[in-house]
Amino acid sequence: MKFAETLKTKKFIITAELFPPKGINVQSLLDKAKLLRGKIDGFNVTDNQRAVMRLGSLAICRLLLDQGCEPIMQMTCRDRNRIALQSDLLSANTLGVENILILSGDHPSQGDHKEAKPVYDLDPVQLLKTARALETGVDLAGKKLDGSPQFCLGAVVNPMADPLDLQLAMVEKKIEAGAQFFQTQPIFDFKLLETFVARTRDLPAKILIGVFLLKSAQVAIFMKEKLGINISPHYIDRLSRAASPVDEGINIAAELISQLKPHVDGVHIMALGLEEHISEILDKVK
Amino acid sequence: MIITKQKDIQKILGQLKGKDRVFVVGCAACATKCATGGEEQVRILAEELAKNQKKVTGTIVLDTPCDMRIVKKELLHNEKAGLAESLVLLSCGAGVQSIAQVCPERDLVPALDTLFLGSIERLGNFNQYCSLCGDCIIDETAGLCPVTRCAKALVNGPCGGAVNGKCEVNSGQDCVWILIYEKLQKNPTNIKKYRKIKSNASISKPQRIKTR
Structure with missing residues (x-):
C-alpha cells in the first residue's frame, strides 16, 4: 500500500530506517529490506546521516521500489541550495518516489567531512512549503513547471526537547507548511512521552515514535552521555548483564513498542546496521 | 566592528620571500580596537620583520584603510612607502582591497585574517x-x-x-x-x-x- 494511503487508515504504522552504504555495494542492504517486505509500512532511507558521506537516498529508494518495498526518502537542508533541492524533489517524483521526509540534517562539523560548507539555504519549514508549491505547478522563482509532482511529506520532532512548547510550535508550523507525518528521536521511556502524546493527539498528522535497537550497554551509555538521550539505568544494566546484548536489545525494543502501541499512531524503528533483527522485534511485540 | 586576527609570522615571512624592503600599514579603527593592527601591533610587527633581515622603510597607521580617499591622501604618495618593495597590511580584507584598488602597482601582503562583524563584550572578547x-x-x-x-x-x-x-x-x-x-x-x-x-x-x- 502506498504510504499516503496507510496514513489515512487507523492501523498502527511501522517504518524502519535504512542507511545507504559508504560505497556502491547495495546488495546487503537490499537483502535486509527484503526480509521486512510486507511486514512494515515504509522503508525510510537516510540522507548522508550524521553528515557522513554515503550513497544517496534517492538511488536506494528507487531500488527498494523495484523490489516492492515502499520507500520514504529523507532529504536534509544541509548539502543543497534551493535549486538543487527542487531539482531533486522533481527527480525523486519522476523515479516514482513520492514519500519525502524533510529535516535540517546534522551539521557538517558532526560528520566525516568537517570542513564542508554547510548550506541550509532553505530550512525544513521552507522546504516543506517548497514541495507543496511544486505540486501546484510552480517553482520558488514563480516559474511554471511542465508537469507537477505529488508528494506525501513528513518531518521530524524531538519530543524530549526542552522547552516542549517550542517544539510543539514547530510541529504546528511544519503541519501548516505541509507535513502529513512525523518521526521522532529515539524514546526509551514511555512515561516521559505522556505529555507529548497528550498534546499531539489531536493534530492533523500521524506521529511515529522513534524506537532504537540498543545492541550493547556501551551504545546506550554513549547515547545517554554524548547525545543527552534519556535511557533508564535499568536498561543499561540489563544490556550489560545479558549473555547476548543484541537479544536483550531486541527484547527492550519489543517491550517499548508494546507499551507505545495503544497510545500512539506508530513507530519508526532505527536498528543502525542490525536491520535483519527488526522482524524479531516485531514478532515479540504484544 | 570587523574582527581580525594576525596571521602566523612565518606565513607573513613566506609571502615576503625575496623582498628586502617593507613598509607596514595599520588601521586606527577596527584593527586597533581588536589589538591586531594598531600603533603597538604595527611596531611589534616592524621589529619582528627587522629581526628577520627585512629593512623596514617606515610604518603608518591609517585612520580607516577601507576608505579609499584616506588611502589616496595618506598612502599613495607616501615617500617611505615608495621606498619599499612590499606593503605589509594590518587591516581587514576591505582595507587590503581598498589599498589594492588605489595602489594597483604595489605588492601587498595581508597580515591579518578577517573573521566577522563582531560585537564587543569586553576587550579581546568578541561575539558574532x-x-x-x-x-x-x-x-x-x-x-x-x-x-x-x-x-x-x-x-x-x-x-x-x-x-x-x-x-x-x-x-x-x-x-x-x-x-x-x-x-x-x-x-x-x-x-x-x-x-x-x-x-x-x-x-x-x-x-x-x-x-x-
Whole structure:
C-alpha cells in the first residue's frame, strides 16, 4: 500500500530506517529490506546521516521500489541550495518516489567531512512549503513547471526537547507548511512521552515514535552521555548483564513498542546496521 | 566592528620571500580596537620583520584603510612607502582591497585574517551576532539573529538537537532559538510573530551601493 494511503487508515504504522552504504555495494542492504517486505509500512532511507558521506537516498529508494518495498526518502537542508533541492524533489517524483521526509540534517562539523560548507539555504519549514508549491505547478522563482509532482511529506520532532512548547510550535508550523507525518528521536521511556502524546493527539498528522535497537550497554551509555538521550539505568544494566546484548536489545525494543502501541499512531524503528533483527522485534511485540 | 586576527609570522615571512624592503600599514579603527593592527601591533610587527633581515622603510597607521580617499591622501604618495618593495597590511580584507584598488602597482601582503562583524563584550572578547545577510528579521525574533547564531541558520525555529539548552554543534554556545523563545514568551503578541512562517530569504544582496 502506498504510504499516503496507510496514513489515512487507523492501523498502527511501522517504518524502519535504512542507511545507504559508504560505497556502491547495495546488495546487503537490499537483502535486509527484503526480509521486512510486507511486514512494515515504509522503508525510510537516510540522507548522508550524521553528515557522513554515503550513497544517496534517492538511488536506494528507487531500488527498494523495484523490489516492492515502499520507500520514504529523507532529504536534509544541509548539502543543497534551493535549486538543487527542487531539482531533486522533481527527480525523486519522476523515479516514482513520492514519500519525502524533510529535516535540517546534522551539521557538517558532526560528520566525516568537517570542513564542508554547510548550506541550509532553505530550512525544513521552507522546504516543506517548497514541495507543496511544486505540486501546484510552480517553482520558488514563480516559474511554471511542465508537469507537477505529488508528494506525501513528513518531518521530524524531538519530543524530549526542552522547552516542549517550542517544539510543539514547530510541529504546528511544519503541519501548516505541509507535513502529513512525523518521526521522532529515539524514546526509551514511555512515561516521559505522556505529555507529548497528550498534546499531539489531536493534530492533523500521524506521529511515529522513534524506537532504537540498543545492541550493547556501551551504545546506550554513549547515547545517554554524548547525545543527552534519556535511557533508564535499568536498561543499561540489563544490556550489560545479558549473555547476548543484541537479544536483550531486541527484547527492550519489543517491550517499548508494546507499551507505545495503544497510545500512539506508530513507530519508526532505527536498528543502525542490525536491520535483519527488526522482524524479531516485531514478532515479540504484544 | 570587523574582527581580525594576525596571521602566523612565518606565513607573513613566506609571502615576503625575496623582498628586502617593507613598509607596514595599520588601521586606527577596527584593527586597533581588536589589538591586531594598531600603533603597538604595527611596531611589534616592524621589529619582528627587522629581526628577520627585512629593512623596514617606515610604518603608518591609517585612520580607516577601507576608505579609499584616506588611502589616496595618506598612502599613495607616501615617500617611505615608495621606498619599499612590499606593503605589509594590518587591516581587514576591505582595507587590503581598498589599498589594492588605489595602489594597483604595489605588492601587498595581508597580515591579518578577517573573521566577522563582531560585537564587543569586553576587550579581546568578541561575539558574532550579525552576518550582514542583507535581510534583517530580528524584529520577529526578539532582537536575536538566528541566521547568524543558529549553526544551521534556521529561521523558523530550532532543530531539536539542543542538549541542556546548548547547541548540538557547539556545547559552549546557547541554542539561540531557546533564547529567542524565552524572550518572546514575555509578550504574547511576539509569540504570534514566531508562529508566522518566515519565507526564504533573498540572498542576492547588493555588493555595491550608492546612497547619493
